[in-house]
């Protein structure tokens with residue numbers, strides 16, 4: 001295992017594996033170090049918008065993904081209290097507009113697809129390898145494993161998730177609690193005792209809560225996510241997001257939502273954290289990627305997609321920065337990666353916070369939101385165009401996004417330029 005490689009990737013989640021595949025396509029020798037005993041993902045669904053399916057197509061993986069996932073025909077947002085339709089996205093029109101489909105897929109199927117692609121491509125996949133430290137070296141970077149041994153490479157990519165160790169090299173920060181918890185529940189459609197339209201991705205938004213469902217695996221399974229604000233978290237209690245809070249949060253919702261709550265998994269739940277955006281992801285030959293760099297709240301369904309985009313952009317810049325002797329000019333490639341990705345991801349993280357606020361409104365603000373959403377054309381993509389269009393490789397590709405913004409405001413959602421647009 002101590003044979004040399006060009007790139008060490010720490011973390012074998014969707015970000016780490018998709019990046020390993022992207023860099024291996026460029027002829028680089030890549031090793032992934034995963035702390036767990038096996039590569040794997042939790043069994044729930046994930047949404048893949050056109051900015052991701054476009055990359056899967058480029059990787060030659062779109063057909064495989066489509067055979068594992070579902071292509072819904074519309075996404076609909078409803079009021080969680082009265083169940084009425086607020087707005088919808090015509091996903092066939094979205095595909096016509098962007099050239100690639102909107103897909104939903106089981107996370108373990110997506111992860112498994114990248115794992116197989118990495119194996120075929122010859123990525124060195126190593127489990128049981130928790131990384132505890134990072135350092136830059138004269139000709140690259142090295143990581144320390146829990147057993148004290150070191151592994152080195154020309155460049156180290158830290159894709160080690162929300163609680164990233166590597167992030168500490170760049171910033172002293174902590175995950176930011178939203179005080180919301182997510183429950184998941186993936187159930188066989190045959191076991192459902194209620195009617196569900198499997199052709200749609202449905203999002204029910206309500207005061208302090210929302211509920212999402214969509215079909216997986218050719219319509220055999222229904223993926224469900226129930227998210228709510230925890231009063232215990234607000235009160236500063238250590239144990240929060242408990243099942244009694246789930247039941248209370250959805251007690252007044254419409255029957256379509258209320259009747260789904262008993263089928264959520266109750267033995268585990270996900271407290272929702274993000275982090276304030278940072279604009280520096282690279283230190284020497286060590287770079288952050290995926291949730292390690294930009295963990296979002298899930299409201300825009302772009303977290304894993306951003307990680308996949310990061311890997312695709314990094315692969316493109318590694319190819320562009322090949323010198324005549326075949327070696328990659330890594331400082332130039334990493335600088336180009338950071339220059340385009342940090343601003344895009346900053347916007348997604350801050351917009352996701354703002355969307356959460358919008359979804360969870362109550363009282364007059366809820367009624368005003370509903371009136372605005374009902375007036376929206378289902379083919380109006382203006383709010384999401386900056387997200388779904390082709391992933392930018394250079395800041396020049398997204399000129400309106402790169403107008404000067406004072407860095408001091410990077411962590412303050414109130415000053416984010418998109419906030420006023422929502």
Ligand SMILES: Cc1cc2nc3c(=O)[nH]c(=O)nc-3n(C[C@H](O)[C@H](O)[C@H](O)COP(=O)(O)OP(=O)(O)OC[C@H]3O[C@@H](n4cnc5c(N)ncnc54)[C@H](O)[C@@H]3O)c2cc1C
Pocket residue numbers: 010011012013014015016033034035036045046047048129130131132159160161162164165182225270289290291292295296298301302303304305306307
């Ligand atoms: C409820 C919910 C719904 C979501 N829905 C969507 C969606 O629809 N679409 C979407 O795009 N995103 C969605 N997301 C976000 C998405 O799940 C994450 O953004 C994405 O999984 C991040 O991938 P990652 O590879 O960067 O990190 P992770 O998935 O966290 O992977 C990190 C990996 O690194 C390993 N690791 C950690 N520390 C070490 C170490 N020290 N040494 C070695 N290995 C280590 C971990 O074991 C893990 O395998 C959702 C998230 C939630 C919570």
